Amino acid sequence: MSEANAVLIGRKPAMNYVLACITLFHGGAKEINVKARGRAISRAIDVVEIVRRRFLLDVKIKNVDIGTQQLTSTEEGGAPTNVSTIEITLTR
Amino acid sequence: MSEANAVLIGRKPAMNYVLACITLFHGGAKEINVKARGRAISRAIDVVEIVRRRFLLDVKIKNVDIGTQQLTSTEEGGAPTNVSTIEITLTR
Numbered sequence: 001m002s003e004a005n006a007v008l009i010g011r012k013p014a015m016n017y018v019l020a021c022i023t024l025f026h027g028g029a030k031e032i033n034v035k036a037r038g039r040a041i042s043r044a045i046d047v048v049e050i051v052r053r054r055f056l057l058d059v060k061i062k063n064v065d066i067g068t069q070q071l072t073s074t075e076e077g078g079a080p081t082n083v084s085t086i087e088i089t090l091t092r
Numbered sequence: 093m094s095e096a097n098a099v100l101i102g103r104k105p106a107m108n109y110v111l112a113c114i115t116l117f118h119g120g121a122k123e124i125n126v127k128a129r130g131r132a133i134s135r136a137i138d139v140v141e142i143v144r145r146r147f148l149l150d151v152k153i154k155n156v157d158i159g160t161q162q163l164t165s166t167e168e169g170g171a172p173t174n175v176s177t178i179e180i181t182l183t184r
Contacts, residue, residue: 041134045176049160064156066180068141084137088158 005029009036009044017047022055025092031062037069037085048088056092063089097121101128101136109139114147117184123154129161129177140180154181 007020017034024032036044052059065087072080099112109126116124128136144151157179164172 039131039134041137042131042176045133045158045178048158049174049176053160061158064158066137066140066153066156068145082141084134084141086137 005032007032007034007047009034009040009047011040014043014046014050017043018050018055021047021051021090025056025059029092031089031091034088034090035086038083041084041086044086044088048090051090059090059092061088062091063087065089097124099124099126099139101126101132101139103132106135106138106142109135110142110147113139113143113182117148117151121184123181123183126180126182127178130175133176133178136178136180140182143182148184151182151184154183156180 005024007017007024009017021032021034034044034048048061052061067085067087068082069085070080070082072078097116099109099116101109113124113126126136126140140153144153159177159179160174161177162172162174164170
């Protein structure tokens with residue numbers, strides 16, 4: 001899958017990412033991936049819901065994928081930690 | 093769908109809900125729904141990932157559903173607020 005149309009959700013307000021999604025769709029994207037991990041996951045779902053319910057009513061959720069990413073500790077001898085991830089594929 | 097096998101994720105540590113899921117499966121459940129809303133959504137995904145990667149390796153994610161719930165304000169004249177929801181169906 002092409003990574004060109006990925007929106008990675010971070011700590012900014014949800015509306016910033018909503019605008020990123022709308023801009024991609026208006027630029028002709030047929031499919032975009034909204035990705036988040038850890039505590040940003042709930043914001044990712046907020047973003048998807050705002051996009052498809054308030055702005056682009058023809059956008060559908062094609063797939064929701066959840067998983068785990070292992071982060072290696074930066075400290076020496078530190079145990080790796082697991083973080084949950086989500087990837088939501090939207091199509092128009 | 094029967095609501096008998098639902099695990100509603102709240103503010104407790106993830107392990108409490110992991111134990112609830114394992115108990116349901118050990119009690120013979122073939123399918124359980126893990127539900128959360130708002131900021132508990134990321135914890136719901138942590139719970140699902142811990143259950144299926146650490147404890148019950150035969151558990152599969154059947155479906156992930158995301159949505160919006162409208163909450164009516166308790167104050168008079170208060171605007172209703174929207175909260176994102178997730179429902180993850182696990183089967184064994």
